[in-house]
Amino acid sequence: MVYVAGSGGRGTNVATGTRTWGIELQTLLGELAEAQGSPDRILRPADVTPLARDLDARVSLLRSVVTRRDRLLEERRRLEASIHGYGRALELLEATDQVDAGPVERSLRSRVHELRRRLVELADDIAPMQRRVERLEVEVESLRGRIVTELRHAVEAARVNRLATRTHARGLVERSRTDPIDLEVLWSPVPVTGYRAWNIRHDGLYGARRRWLRPTLTAGCREGLDVPHVDGRCAEVAFGCGIYAAKSVPRLLADFDIDGDTRVAVGRVDLEGRVVEHDHGYRAQQATVRALAVVDRDVVRFAADEERIRGLFIDPREAPLLAAQVGRLPLPTRELRRLIDDLIREPADGYARRLSGEPGPA
Ligand SMILES: [Zn+2]
Secondary structure, three states: OOOOOOOOOHHHHHHHHHHHHHHHHHHHHHHHHHHHHOOOOOOOOHOOOHHHHHHHHHHHHHHHHHHHHHHHHHHHHHHHHHHHHHHHHHHHHHHHOOOHHHHHOOOHHHHHHHHHHHHHHHHHHHHHHHHHHHHHHHHHHHHHHHHHHHHHHHHHHHHHHHOOOHHOOOOOOOHOOOOOHEEEEOOOOOOOOEEEEEEEEOOOOHHHEEEEEOOOEEEOOOOOOOOOOOOOOOOOOOOOOOOEEEEEEEHHHHOOOOOOEEEEEEEEEEEEEEEEEOEEEEHHHEEEEEEEEEEOOOEEEOOOHHHHHHHHHHHOOOOOOOOOEEEEEEOOOHHHHHHHHHHOOOOOHHHHHHHHOOOOOO
16 A cells, blocks of 8 residues: 655645635625625625534544644654665665674664564554544535535525515615505405415425415514504515515516526415405515425426425425426526416416326316
8 A cells, every 4th residue: 555645645636725715705605795785795605504513523533633644654664764774874884795794784784674673563553643644624515515504495496585575675775755644454255366485495385484284374573463464563674564475476586596406396386364465565464385396406396286395385295296297407597487477377287187198178
């Protein structure tokens, strides 16, 4: 086995990896700050994931083990040089064939013997040390990979969060020029249609404020009954309470980049109970998801039946395959927006039937 110390061999690869990783890390941290709406904020990896601390600990351990290994390798180089030197001296001694060479030769041979024994010991010390370095290098690489993955998810989640709160943001702008008195409050036996987005996390789908445990959510407000309120009593952010929904998919998804890393669920909701209409969206007392397009990185799925949608909200990992897989990414953002719009805008039954090739209603 050949060991390469210090800056040579594997060390170079790790250093190169460190540079590449550092650049990717900085890029992602920048994207995250921007997605969180504060592009000037300096984020550190530890602000985003506890894995960053694990990585720091691993890297410093790796450094110290490498230092110890390199010290042993240096000692081995010196030993080998000495043995080589003594070997040369012995050869010379034999060549000159001196009469009284015996004691010197014996002394040299015993010295060489001693050095060789130390060399064997060193090999026993170096081998486990080297294995440890290699193990730590693998751990460091793996941690770096996981940190990058977590950061990518954080960037994506932050982007989707902005999407989910878009109607709030718009509300904030509109509020300054819309007198609450002018708001139209609908009481309709027929649900009003709206569109929303959710973050996909490992345990479920999250709206702007909370996880949705089922496809139906009823809004509450600490300011009392008659949610959503229209008198501004709870409107320190946007218009106040209620479940927000946009009026159309294009309006919901405008300016939102969807690419191969995107994880977002976009759905059509029936808004019921008291529904307040705003310029670009609604606030409702209750919303029920009726169709759901799930964009999970490189796959787009679609569900429009109650049971499958419910399964996804309960546990996205355990959920049955969501109806038809309708497309493989990456599609250009524009096409993807159109696809989502097509999927959830129309009466879902009709679209699902067309997907599966069944004849539509007469
Ligand atoms: Zn309220």
